[in-house]
Amino acid sequence: MTLRKTELFVPAITPFAADLSVDTDRFVAHAKALIAAGAHGLAPFGTTSEANSLSVAERMQALEALIGAGISPAQLIPGTGCSAAADTIALSSHATGLGCRGVLMLPPFFYKGVSDDGVFDAYAQVIEAVGADLRVYLYHIPQMSGVPITLSLIERLIAAFPDTIAGLKDSSGNWENTAAVIAAFPGIDTYSASESLIPDNMAAGGAGCISASSNVNAAGIRRLIDGLGGPDQAAHHRQVSEVRKIFETLPLIPAIKAAVALQTGDAGYARVRPPFTATGRHHADAIAEAVRIAGAQTPP
Structure with a gap:
């Protein structure tokens, strides 16, 4: 088992202006607040960010805004996975060129029932097009994408691209799968999608979490991470689990945005x-x- 630093990366929400364009000012302000609250980094343009409702140009411009505002590219793992390979290549090349830590990459997700061979070819196409500097965090969220990232696929990708496959985010909600990935591939960073699983993730040798509710509770999650193994771990774990449990009963993305609006006193975030x-x-x-x-x- 490889013990590594436990980290929180926040899948930051994407605020919109009244005309539903990307509100860059609020986006940057929220991102800075999350870093200040203790997040180790951000994973923008994933599910929580409404990324599949954003254009390629909007994602690029928003990423440039974060870096232009002083957030280190080393703290950013933007989502780049699209159904069209050309879009994934463009976004991944852009993020890599900006010096981002890596990219969080969905498999092509429109066609269902595809084989591991096909998904491997899709990832290989992007990796070979972007080049040697690319670092990929695989994004396993089969309940949304309909395209699982299996253990055999991960094994094949690591064998073919050992310097490119950096990690995986498991948003399946299945801890047994996360634990299996950590055990089988200790050389990559495996993140859970729930802060409630941080103690288990850390104990198994995982890398931490990338959680929607961290938009609202980054400080509490960071306290849990910093307190792992200490006398206050149980109390911190109870706090983050209570927050997470509430959001699991709500329409997740609208509720997270409404909570940020309430927390900041700025209705525009909703x-x-x-x-x-x-x-x-x-x-x-x-x-x-x-x-x-x-x-x-x-x-914290």
Whole structure:
């Protein structure tokens, strides 16, 4: 087992202006607040970021805004996986050229029932096109993508591209799968998608978490990470688990954005792009309770 630093990367929400264009000012402000609250880095343009409702140009411009505002590229693992290989190559080349730590890459996700051979070829096409500086974090979220990243596929990718495959985010919700990945591939960084699993992830030799609710509770999650093995671990774990549990009962992305809006006192953060719709009054009490438990996004 390889013990490594346990890290929190936040899949930062993408704020929108009243005309539903990307609100770069709020995006940068939220990103800076997350880093200040203790996040080790950001994983923008994933599921929580509504990335598949963003154009390639919007993603590139928003990533450049983060770096232009002083966030280190070494703290960024932007999502780049698209259905079209050309889009994935463009986004991955752009992020790599900017010096990002790596890219979080979905497999092509429109066609279902495809073989591991086909998914391998899709990843290989991108890796070979982008070049030697690319670092890929595989993104396993089969309940959304419909295309699993199997253990045999990971093994094959690492064998073919040992200097490129850097890690994996397991958003399946299946701890047994995460544990199997960590055990089989101790040389890569494996992240869970729930902060509730951080103690298990760390003990197994994983790398930490990339969690939607860390947009609201980055400080609490960082306290848990820093307190692992200490006398306050149980209390910190209870706090992050309570926040996470509330969001699991809500429309996740609209609720996270509504919670950030409540936490900051800025209603603009709550805007979502279709097909999402804003949370309703019947969600308000639960969102307020999550924010209460999370507290302010202040440094740990």
